[in-house]
Amino acid sequence: MVKRLMDMCLGCIAQNLHVISNVGKHLPTLHKEKILQWVVNHNMLTTEYLPHVTYHLFSPALRSISFVDCDQITDKLLIQLDDCKCVLESITIDGCKVTDIGVTALLSHQDELQTLVLENISELTGTGLEVLRSRKLKDVHFSGIQITNESLIALVTRNPTISRLDIGCCGKLTHEVIPAIAVTLANELENLNLQKIRTIENNDLVVLSQHCKNLEGIDLFGCSEITSAGLRALSKECTKLQLLDISFCYSLLQSSSKEFLTELPLSLKTLVLSGLRLDGGDIHTAVSRLPTLETLILCGKNFITEEHAIKIFETVGPQLICLCIRGHRQIITDDILGLIVKNCTSLEKIHLGTHMMLTGESLRVLFRDQERSRNLTQLRLFGCKYLNHDILLDMSKSCVNLTELNMAGVKCVDDTLLFSIANHMPHLKHISLGAFVGLATNQVTDNGVVELTRCCPLESISLSGIHSITDKSIFALANNCPDLKNLFIACCSKVTTQATNYLQDVCNDKLYVYHRLPNADPNLVMAKNLDTGEFCRVDQTKWSMW
Known part of the structure; x- marks a missing residue:
C-alpha cells in the first residue's frame, strides 16, 4: 500500500498555505474541507499558522467539519468559523477544549444542518444547543457531555425532524426527558440510544411506544429499572423494531419465570443480551420466537449445555449473519462450537473469546469450505489462547474477504501465520x-x-x-x-x-x-x-x- 497522489498533494498544500499565493481561491469546497481536516489531524493550528488556515480555508462554501481530539480547537476558532458565514450540513466535535460559548456561536446560524456529533467535551452543558434551529436535522449524537434535561428538551422542540437520537452516557440526563422526546419527535424517531441513563422506567417505554410507532432501534444498555412490562409495550406498539439492546438490565431477571424472554418484539433482527445471567434454555426461549433474527450477541457469565446448544442453533442458526459469544470459559466448548459451525451456515461475523478453552478443531470444517469462508468479513478470537496453529493457517488461506481479525492472546500466532495472512x-x-x-x-x-x-x-x-x-x-x-x-x-x-x-x-x-x-x-x-x-x-x- 502506498499513499495516494491526491493525499500527497493535499498534505503538501496543507503544510504550505503560508507560501502558496491565493491558494484558497483555486480550491473547490471538497478539497478545502479535506485540507482543513488534515491541518486539524496534524495539530497545525498554531498561533503562527492559524491566520493562514482561516484566510485560505474558512469560506461560506464549507459544508462539513470534523474536529476530533485536537486541543487547538477553541471557542475562538469556532467563532471565527461562524464569522465566515458557512452553512454546514455536518458538524463533529469530539474531545476538544470548547465550551458553550463557541458551540453557541457556531450553531446559531446553521439552519441547514443534518448531522450533529458532540462527544467527550467536559465543559459543554448544552446551553449552546438551544439556539439551533434546522429544518433538516436528522442525526444527533451526544456522549460524554454534561447536557441537561432542559437543554435537550429545547433542542428536540426546536428541531422536530430528528430521526436518530443518541444520548447515551450523558451523565446529567434523567428519564424526565422521555415524554418530550416521544411527543415532539413522534413518528420521525427511528433510532434511540438511552445507554446508561439508569433512571429510565417502564412508563418511559410505554410513552415511547405510544408515540414513536416507527422506532427501528433502541439501546437500553444499563437501564436497570425496566422490567417485562416495558418490553411488552414496545413489542405491542413498535412493530418495526429491529434492534434491541437490553444488556445489564438486571430488573428483567427479578421474576423467576423471566417473562421478558417471551415479550421480545417479533420483528427483531439484532438482539443484545450482554451481562444477563442466562442459561441455554432461557436463550432458546428468547430466540425461538424471532423469525427474522440475524445478529445475536451474548456476552457475560452464561451457561450453555450441548443439549441447549442443539436447540438454539438448529432453531436460529441458519438465519444468523453475526454471532457474538464472549464471556467465561463455561459458556462454550469445542463440541458446542461444532454445532455452531454445522448449523450457522450464513455467518459473516463471528466473535468468540475471553478464557474459552477451545482448540478450534471444529472450525476446520468452516475454513475448508471455500464458499462459507469467503462470506466471513469479521473474525474475533480474542483470548482463545489454545487454538491450533494449523487451523489458523487454514483460516488465513480461505477467509480472503476478512476486513477485521482479532487474535489477541492466541499463543501460536507467529510470523509464518502473518506471512500467510498478508498473502x-x-x-x-x-x-x-x-x-x-x-x-x-x-x-x-x-x-x-x-x-x-x-x-x-x-x-x-x-x-x-x-x-x-x-x-x-x-x-x-x-x-x-x-x-x-x-x-x-x-x-x-x-x-x-x-x-x-x-x-x-x-x-x-x-x-x-x-x-x-x-x-x-x-x-x-x-x-x-x-x-x-x-x-x-x-x-x-x-x-x-x-
Whole structure:
C-alpha cells in the first residue's frame, strides 16, 4: 500500500498555505474541507499558522467539519468559523477544549444542518444547543457531555425532524426527558440510544411506544429499572423494531419465570443480551420466537449445555449473519462450537473469546469450505489462547474477504501465520495480535508485521505486549499504511516515541497511539543507529569503541 497522489498533494498544500499565493481561491469546497481536516489531524493550528488556515480555508462554501481530539480547537476558532458565514450540513466535535460559548456561536446560524456529533467535551452543558434551529436535522449524537434535561428538551422542540437520537452516557440526563422526546419527535424517531441513563422506567417505554410507532432501534444498555412490562409495550406498539439492546438490565431477571424472554418484539433482527445471567434454555426461549433474527450477541457469565446448544442453533442458526459469544470459559466448548459451525451456515461475523478453552478443531470444517469462508468479513478470537496453529493457517488461506481479525492472546500466532495472512487477505483493515493479560509474546517479530503492512490496507493494529517489536515495524507502517487510525503498542519497550511521532506526522488521518511502558526507566537514553536508521535503547546496544 502506498499513499495516494491526491493525499500527497493535499498534505503538501496543507503544510504550505503560508507560501502558496491565493491558494484558497483555486480550491473547490471538497478539497478545502479535506485540507482543513488534515491541518486539524496534524495539530497545525498554531498561533503562527492559524491566520493562514482561516484566510485560505474558512469560506461560506464549507459544508462539513470534523474536529476530533485536537486541543487547538477553541471557542475562538469556532467563532471565527461562524464569522465566515458557512452553512454546514455536518458538524463533529469530539474531545476538544470548547465550551458553550463557541458551540453557541457556531450553531446559531446553521439552519441547514443534518448531522450533529458532540462527544467527550467536559465543559459543554448544552446551553449552546438551544439556539439551533434546522429544518433538516436528522442525526444527533451526544456522549460524554454534561447536557441537561432542559437543554435537550429545547433542542428536540426546536428541531422536530430528528430521526436518530443518541444520548447515551450523558451523565446529567434523567428519564424526565422521555415524554418530550416521544411527543415532539413522534413518528420521525427511528433510532434511540438511552445507554446508561439508569433512571429510565417502564412508563418511559410505554410513552415511547405510544408515540414513536416507527422506532427501528433502541439501546437500553444499563437501564436497570425496566422490567417485562416495558418490553411488552414496545413489542405491542413498535412493530418495526429491529434492534434491541437490553444488556445489564438486571430488573428483567427479578421474576423467576423471566417473562421478558417471551415479550421480545417479533420483528427483531439484532438482539443484545450482554451481562444477563442466562442459561441455554432461557436463550432458546428468547430466540425461538424471532423469525427474522440475524445478529445475536451474548456476552457475560452464561451457561450453555450441548443439549441447549442443539436447540438454539438448529432453531436460529441458519438465519444468523453475526454471532457474538464472549464471556467465561463455561459458556462454550469445542463440541458446542461444532454445532455452531454445522448449523450457522450464513455467518459473516463471528466473535468468540475471553478464557474459552477451545482448540478450534471444529472450525476446520468452516475454513475448508471455500464458499462459507469467503462470506466471513469479521473474525474475533480474542483470548482463545489454545487454538491450533494449523487451523489458523487454514483460516488465513480461505477467509480472503476478512476486513477485521482479532487474535489477541492466541499463543501460536507467529510470523509464518502473518506471512500467510498478508498473502491471502487483501482487504484486511483491522488486526489485533497483542499478548493477553499482561503476558509477553515473542513469536511475532518485525518481519511478520512488515509483511502485513506491505500487503494489507491497515487502519488499526494492536501489537501490545509483543516485546520483539522495534521501530522497524513502526517505520513500515509509516511507509505502507497512510490510512492508519489506531496503533496499540503498550509494553513494546523497543519502540521509541520518536518513531511513533514520525508515524503520526505522515498518516493521512489523526492517528491514536497507545504506548504505555509501565516499567520503563525514566532516564532511558535513545540513540539512532546510523547503519540501520533505527532508534535503539543505548543500554541494549553494543557500541563499537574507536
